[in-house]
Amino acid sequence: MKLMTVKTLTVASLLAVSLPAMAVMNASPSVAASVLASLDPDHDGTVDLTEAKTAASGLFDKLDKDGDSTLDHKEVLGRISEKEWAVADPDNDKTISKDEYLAYVEVLFKKADPDNDGTIDAKELSSPAGHALLRLLK
Numbered sequence: 001m002k003l004m005t006v007k008t009l010t011v012a013s014l015l016a017v018s019l020p021a022m023a024v025m026n027a028s029p030s031v032a033a034s035v036l037a038s039l040d041p042d043h044d045g046t047v048d049l050t051e052a053k054t055a056a057s058g059l060f061d062k063l064d065k066d067g068d069s070t071l072d073h074k075e076v077l078g079r080i081s082e083k084e085w086a087v088a089d090p091d092n093d094k095t096i097s098k099d100e101y102l103a104y105v106e107v108l109f110k111k112a113d114p115d116n117d118g119t120i121d122a123k124e125l126s127s128p129a130g131h132a133l134l135r136l137l138k
Contacts, residue, residue: 033125057102
């Protein structure tokens with residue numbers, strides 16, 4: 001009985017943390033616009049790289065449950081795939097520091113900004129590249 005309770009609590013905990021990431025991954029244009037508003041402190045209708053990195057830094061701190069200033073596979077909870085991990089962890093130490101995380105956010109930001117105007121709007125956030133970026137911001 002005790003084992004079942006622990007498993008149930010573990011699954012419930014993982015779902016509670018993972019649901020926001022899953023919602024972001026399936027963001028429609030209207031959801032992307034809503035998320036954009038939460039990432040856009042100057043209310044210009046876009047997110048620039050500084051705003052993206054500010055949001056990413058805050059999320060990094062929330063995900064770093066053990067407070068060791070790095071994220072491991074468990075802490076990212078599906079936000080970074082195995083393939084992406086190789087890019088996000090260039091020193092291959094099996095963890096991602098905040099500097100590595102923010103550098104990877106910059107890589108994804110550039111992919112989500114196909115017009116290279118230095119900002120991302122709701123339409124760009126609705127793209128597959130935008131979804132990948134959002135997983136690291138929200």
